Amino acid sequence: MTAESExxxxxxxxxxxxxxxxxVKPKPPVIKNCLWAFVVGGLICVIxxxxxxYLLMLGxxxxxxxxxxxxxxxxxxxxFTGLGVYDDLGQKAGAGSxxxxxxxxxxxVASAMEFKREGYIFGVGARIFSxxxxxxxxxxxxxxxIGLVKLWIIH
Amino acid sequence: xxxxxxxxLQTLMFSEPPIITSWASMVGPKEGEGPWxxxxxxxxxDYLFGEESWEKAESKILRETIKLVLSKQGLEPQDAExxxxxxxxxxIISSSYAAREINIPFLGLYGACSTMAESLLVGxxxxxxxxxxxxxxxxxxxxxxxxxxFRFPTEQGVQKVPSSQWTATAAGAxxxxxxxxGPKVVCATVGKVVDMGQTDxxxxxxxxxxxxxxxxxxxFQDTGRTPDYYDFIVTGDLGSVGMTLAGELFQxxxxxxxxxxxxxxxxxxxxxxGVDSGGSGCxxxxxxxxxxxxxxxxxxxxxxxxxxxxxxxxxxxxxxxxESIPGIAHAVAIENS
Numbered sequence: 001m002t003a004e005s006e007x008x009x010x011x012x013x014x015x016x017x018x019x020x021x022x023x024v025k026p027k028p029p030v031i032k033n034c035l036w037a038f039v040v041g042g043l044i045c046v047i048x049x050x051x052x053x054y055l056l057m058l059g060x061x062x063x064x065x066x067x068x069x070x071x072x073x074x075x076x077x078x079x080f081t082g083l084g085v086y087d088d089l090g091q092k093a094g095a096g097s098x099x100x101x102x103x104x105x106x107x108x109v110a111s112a113m114e115f116k117r118e119g120y121i122f123g124v125g126a127r128i129f130s131x132x133x134x135x136x137x138x139x140x141x142x143x144x145x146i147g148l149v150k151l152w153i154i155h
Numbered sequence: 156x157x158x159x160x161x162x163x164l165q166t167l168m169f170s171e172p173p174i175i176t177s178w179a180s181m182v183g184p185k186e187g188e189g190p191w192x193x194x195x196x197x198x199x200x201d202y203l204f205g206e207e208s209w210e211k212a213e214s215k216i217l218r219e220t221i222k223l224v225l226s227k228q229g230l231e232p233q234d235a236e237x238x239x240x241x242x243x244x245x246x247i248i249s250s251s252y253a254a255r256e257i258n259i260p261f262l263g264l265y266g267a268c269s270t271m272a273e274s275l276l277v278g279x280x281x282x283x284x285x286x287x288x289x290x291x292x293x294x295x296x297x298x299x300x301x302x303x304x305f306r307f308p309t310e311q312g313v314q315k316v317p318s319s320q321w322t323a324t325a326a327g328a329x330x331x332x333x334x335x336x337g338p339k340v341v342c343a344t345v346g347k348v349v350d351m352g353q354t355d356x357x358x359x360x361x362x363x364x365x366x367x368x369x370x371x372x373x374x375f376q377d378t379g380r381t382p383d384y385y386d387f388i389v390t391g392d393l394g395s396v397g398m399t400l401a402g403e404l405f406q407x408x409x410x411x412x413x414x415x416x417x418x419x420x421x422x423x424x425x426x427x428x429g430v431d432s433g434g435s436g437c438x439x440x441x442x443x444x445x446x447x448x449x450x451x452x453x454x455x456x457x458x459x460x461x462x463x464x465x466x467x468x469x470x471x472x473x474x475x476x477x478e479s480i481p482g483i484a485h486a487v488a489i490e491n492s
Binding site for chain 1: 351
């Protein structure tokens with residue numbers, strides 16, 4: 001066999017195996033996962049809304065109340081990560097607990113806890129954003145782009 | 156000059172089969188809740204084992220298992236002439252730090268989760284070759300050290316997929332001697348790296364199954380044996396997904412080792428322990444061999460075992476760079492004399 005036909009045979013075998021794997025591999029329970037994500041994600045948002053309403057009731061203005069609400073939700077996400085509950089919740093709820101701001105807190109606090117044993121500089125400091133880092137980087141990029149769009153188009 | 160002890164392409168036939176005179180296993184709390192609790196020597200109460208970090212705990216588990224395997228024969232650590240060990244962590248630190256404490260000659264091995272078979276194979280060569288009389292081979296893995304190195308921070312709320320596997324917190328150690336009582340290591344097949352282009356790190360069984368099947372096929376070709384020669388053929392940590400795939404591949408190759416075929420990753424836990432496809436990690440096949448399996452051989456429930464530990468040889472770096480996952484498997488035949 002020439003090198004080229006050997007290569008082609010290998011690719012064909014790999015493709016055949018790939019099909020076999022896809023056939024055998026169990027599918028994630030999508031509907032169940034979606035329901036969990038909907039319920040848990042929804043509940044987190046309801047809690048956020050209740051806190052916001054309470055803050056408004058106290059007579060705090062809307063802008064400050066929203067900021068305070070976010071701060072409280074981040075705190076709760078961090079707290080339940082520290083208590084070792086949030087990862088169990090994430091296993092069930094998937095995106096339902098990752099997407100809300102509590103999930104962002106979870107990503108940061110989980111990294112901070114994980115790498116504390118490597119010290120505060122090379123552990124916590126260097127790796128606290130190991131999971132949340134991409135969110136920040138692309139968040140910054142998006143904000144710059146939107147700023148530029150506003151600058152060029154609207155003005 | 157021909158290789159006198161080699162048969163066929165990849166199989167070594169030991170002329171004076173080394174004897175596994177002692178074995179010891181230590182497992183974590185979750186593994187202790189599985190079906191084999193009575194067959195392990197020690198079940199840990201927590202994952203830290205009195206240490207400050209999971210890495211230190213893993214090293215201690217390995218160290219204590221090695222001490223235990225020697226003490227079962229009334230030996231002190233320094234009575235072993237050489238220690239062969241490996242684990243999953245970067246630069247195999249669990250093994251190196253265990254070797255630092257035990258202070259005997261040390262050869263570190265890396266074969267990912269195939270390390271138990273690899274160390275047993277190399278150890279048997281050293282004993283059969285007449286270089287050493289007492290060799291300790293050992294391996295370990297720890298759920299949380301592997302999790303943080305290969306996946307996510309442990310408290311990160313991520314959802315696992317059904318094909319993912321649970322890295323076992325476990326260690327297994329064997330004492331291989333030239334003389335003594337116990338099952339013999341008759342022959343061994345050194346596996347090739349087989350890569351079928353799988354890139355899904357959440358389906359390691361799928362990546363390793365072709366390597367396991369390749370090694371088993373070559374083993375039968377080289378030795379002229381058939382699957383029914385063995386009472387039991389067990390792969391390392393393919394999990395239920397990998398085991399199903401291996402079953403399909405066996406049929407394609409015309410080898411049908413069922414019903415005497417199973418997988419340590421499937422056996423280690425019972426289905427309700429939330430481990431998805433099953434167990435994995437060096438300790439998975441390590442503790443199953445150095446616990447339940449050798450116990451069954453001792454009781455003569457199994458007289459001929461083909462132990463085929465499997466490893467996925469990728470790293471987080473190679474995964475992020477889009478490389479596929481190379482698999483490997485080594486087979487070791489253990490028989491009652």
